[in-house]
Amino acid sequence: MDVFEAIATRRSVRHFDPAHRMSDDEIDTLMSHILLSPTAFNIQNWRFVAVQDPALRAEIRKAAWDQAQVTEASLLLVMCLDLKSWAKSPERYWRHAPAQVSESMVREIRHFYxxxxxxxxxxxxxxxxxxxxxxxxxxxxxxxxxxPMDGFDFKRVGHLINLPPDHRICMMITFGKAQAAAHPRSGQLDLSEVFVRDRFTESER
Structure with missing residues (x-):
């Protein structure tokens, strides 16, 4: 599947085959590609919690207003962020760069954040x-x-996954084999309504 097809066919599916689980190799493949995502200054401030314990999944489902996808999905990923990643040995983010580049970037990281x-x-x-x-x-x-999910009690889920004090949860994502197709797209705005060239006009402000 090429990238354009993946974009066009990606839909928010909420009903998964509860008997299916992703293999460790599949999870590793998925995660290794997620790690290629960009971050400012290469600080890699995301943290990913794969919730696999069935009992913990059941508790998170309670905190997500009993949404079945939490327990039925093949994989539940809690997308977290480390607020202080910029200050935690930032030189490691540039360890393969020339020394002059690394030193400059580390100074900029500390100054910026x-x-x-x-x-x-x-x-x-x-x-x-x-x-x-x-x-x-x-x-x-x-x-x-x-x-992607934000319909859950963030504090409760943070407590359940033992979220560190300097971390926050951004969202959760469920992955799996669809048991029911997503509803048809309900109303995409026309490009002309969301795309602006150069600057907003007075009528658009």
Missing amino acids: RDDEMLQRDEGMRSCGMAAQTAMLAARGMGYDSC
């Missing part, structure tokens, strides 16, 4: 968003469907 907690959070959300799209398209290319 220090004392700006909102930026740290926003950056993590951006990174997780890009990783999430990579994950869903990679899964589609592997023959799996997926569904």
Whole structure:
């Protein structure tokens, strides 16, 4: 499946075959491609929790208003962000670069993120968003469907997965073999309604 087909056929599927589970090799393949997602300054501030314990899945389902996909999906991935990844040995993000480049980038990382907690959070959300799209398209290319989720109690799920204090949850994604097709697209806006060239006109503001 080429990338354009993956984009066109990716849909939010909520009904999965509960008997199917992804193999460890498939999960490794998926994750290895998610790790190719971009992050600013290469700080790789996403963290991924694959929830495989059935009892824990059942508890998370309760925190997600009993959505069946939480337990029926082949894989449940909690997309998290590390707010302080920029400060945790940032030189490791540039360890294969020339020394001069590495030293310069580490200085810039510290200068850019220090004392700006909102930026740290926003950056993590951006990174997780890009990783999430990579994950869903990679899964589609592997023959799996997926569904991004924010319909759950974030604090409760954070407690259940023992989320560190300096981390936040961005979303969850379920992956699996679709048992029922997604509903038809319900109303895509026309390109002219969302695409602006150069600047907004006065009538668009």
